[in-house]
Amino acid sequence: MKHYMEETVAKWLAAGEPVLLEGPPGTGKTTIAINLAKEAGKKLCIIPGNNQATVNSLLGFRAIDGGYVSAQFREAVEHGHYFLWDEINAMDPNVVLVTNMIENGKMSFPDKVVDVHTDFRMLATCNPISMATGRRPLDASTLDRYHKVIIEADPNIEEYMSHSPEVMEMVRVARKVLENNATTIELTPRDIRRLSKAVEHGIEEHPLKAVVFKDDEHLYNEYLGTIEREKEEIERRAEENRKAMAGQADAQSFEEAWEKIQEGK
16 A cells, blocks of 8 residues: 555656655655665665664775675665665764765765766655654755655555554544643554554453553543543544445455545545
8 A cells, every 4th residue: 555645755756856754653654665666676775774874884895805895875876776764863964974975976985986877766764853762953965965755644544554443533532632732642653553453352451541541541531531522423433434444345455445545535
């Protein structure tokens, strides 16, 4: 199933622009990059963002015998693969800066300067600085080299992941409570997946409390109160969603389900 922003990202890449996908955890940023590389028939080279990534791990290095030891980034640049910085703002900014010369059509490596392959495409992902610990702002020079695309949760994909209208109503009310209390707790698509599994397999007596509210008894009690006050509206919405999802029940794949979702828009 495709994220609704995937086509936009694909167009920017086709135009030869590096793309920075920024959004909350679990919204499908990395999946978008994987899907686009697959659709283009290209290998995807990934460097996960962390403080251990070095210039040598990016560009390769000279071995003790004088020979050059290559790296994923070099292979992508030279052979026209897709390249992804996954969580770019978790890396040492000085490592990222090394790639800034690439927009000139050339890239310097320890053994030689390489012409950038015409099929080479570069993407990066990051969580908003305000939402992630251990992240740091990217410098203006690096940001200027990427077209930033904001990636929010796709409600159609979330609905598909939930497997039931009842779970989606639980999510809707929970998000309403979190928003009303200006809390830093985020209910992500990954939470929806876990919540759905907890409900389906009877893992928790109070699945939403276990997955989302955890130790915050006050917020959970407010959630329960909201459920009770809006009981009739919740049941009505769940029934409407159940009818809408019935048309997707016969889909044999994510792709077929996505087509049915699109037809119902």
